[in-house]
Amino acid sequence: MRLKRFLLRYYPPGIILEYEQSNTLKTKSIDLLDLKLESDVDAILDEIVRKEPLVTPNRTPQVRQLIQRLQEKIGLNDDHKFYLFKALRAHILPLTNVAFNKSGSSFITGSYDRTCKVWDTASGEELHTLEGHRNVVYAIAFNNPYGDKIATGSFDKTCKLWSSETGKCYHIFRGHTAEIVCLAFNPQSTILATGSMDTTAKLWDIESGEEISTLAGHSAEIISLSFNTTGDRIITGSFDHTVSVWDVHSGRRVHTLIGHRGEISSAQFNYDCSLIVTGSMDKTCKIWDSCSGKCVGTLRGHEDEILDVVFDFTGQYIASASADGTARVYNAVSHNCVAKLEGHDGEISKITFNPQGSKILTASSDKTARLWDPFTGKCLQVLEGHTDEIFSCAFNYEGSIIITGSKDNTCRIWR
Numbered sequence: 014m015r016l017k018r019f020l021l022r023y024y025p026p027g028i029i030l031e032y033e034q035s036n037t038l039k040t041k042s043i044d045l046l047d048l049k050l051e052s053d054v055d056a057i058l059d060e061i062v063r064k065e066p067l068v069t070p071n072r073t074p075q076v077r078q079l080i081q082r083l084q085e086k087i088g089l090n091d092d093h094k095f096y097l098f099k100a101l102r103a104h105i106l107p108l109t110n111v112a113f114n115k116s117g118s119s120f121i122t123g124s125y126d127r128t129c130k131v132w133d134t135a136s137g138e139e140l141h142t143l144e145g146h147r148n149v150v151y152a153i154a155f156n157n158p159y160g161d162k163i164a165t166g167s168f169d170k171t172c173k174l175w176s177s178e179t180g181k182c183y184h185i186f187r188g189h190t191a192e193i194v195c196l197a198f199n200p201q202s203t204i205l206a207t208g209s210m211d212t213t214a215k216l217w218d219i220e221s222g223e224e225i226s227t228l229a230g231h232s233a234e235i236i237s238l239s240f241n242t243t244g245d246r247i248i249t250g251s252f253d254h255t256v257s258v259w260d261v262h263s264g265r266r267v268h269t270l271i272g273h274r275g276e277i278s279s280a281q282f283n284y285d286c287s288l289i290v291t292g293s294m295d296k297t298c299k300i301w302d303s304c305s306g307k308c309v310g311t312l313r314g315h316e317d318e319i320l321d322v323v324f325d326f327t328g329q330y331i332a333s334a335s336a337d338g339t340a341r342v343y344n345a346v347s348h349n350c351v352a353k354l355e356g357h358d359g360e361i362s363k364i365t366f367n368p369q370g371s372k373i374l375t376a377s378s379d380k381t382a383r384l385w386d387p388f389t390g391k392c393l394q395v396l397e398g399h400t401d402e403i404f405s406c407a408f409n410y411e412g413s414i415i416i417t418g419s420k421d422n423t424c425r426i427w428r
Contacts, residue, residue, distance in 0.1 A: 016067045024368035025326040026083045030067050046327040050088045054080050091371045095427040099137035108418035109151045110405045114160035117409025120416050122424050123150040129165045141180030152195050156202040164205050166193035172207045184222030199244040208235035214249045226264030237279050241286040250277035256291050268306030279321050283328030290331050292322035298333050310348040320362045325370040334364035340375050342387045352390035367412035376403040382417045
């Protein structure tokens, strides 16, 4: 094995090693999820040298510099105030979802008007309109980190794969017998997963456009799905009150996560794939051990349905959004509630951490989005101006730009 170069990964903090083995270029990552401004660099370096044979003594000064650079990034002042950069009359009907590419240079919007549009973030100009669906375009995604492809899932029961550069349609994935309401690319961008109201999820080969497997076993609609970071597992959340963990290669079900007493609204792996968090209409979130499928904690406190739940990038904190108009932040290890985010006048349908984990963004039916301090629960900023419910919101990779998508047919760029 011969080390070729180091690459820095800011969110979550880590160092990627690019190395050659048997004439093949490979990568592995040193995750520094617990890195803090006050962390002892020498102690971290010693631990890396002890565990990683590729980091030889002559490479240690370089690794020390990389750790220090990651620390500097953590220490950057984060009191940025967002202002409205552009309000785009994006569609002729309400928006369903918004999503950034990895760099944040462009973003996409899906709509009830049956189209998906690609936008330039810096100028607010429309780059492409992806047309061809015969019903609502509900689920949308870039194949990040690459960002050269876009998938659109529609109520017309089909999913389409497009070039983000030209707007050309590569494939139409047919086979579902009801609306497609969620989709995701695997991290390697070789497989696309679609989840449908027909109770199944399907895995598709991006290159050939062929179906790889059907994940069947739920007894009600699938409304959430998510790959783990290695891409060998996928989870599906269903209205049948359960979440299934599937082996991607065989298409077999590995675990069924049973315990919720209401429909699942959201399910996600943490970064190191050790935990799964689920949100439910039963007003609780649950944390599961992804290896055993056992429930290791129940997060209570909300007075109404949980509509969204997410881990931060390091997997140390969980944020939940509820129809009760509040959001909560929990410690993923102790399961304690760290902060309660109060201030919205309507249900919160979407919640997300910024990449640094230092802010939370919420989107609400009260026509506003809000920024919060996740540890004090203090509202830092109210993003006002939409004239109807905000369904969707997203940060770019640096956490310096926000997109909000609304039922008022517009999206707004905040920077």
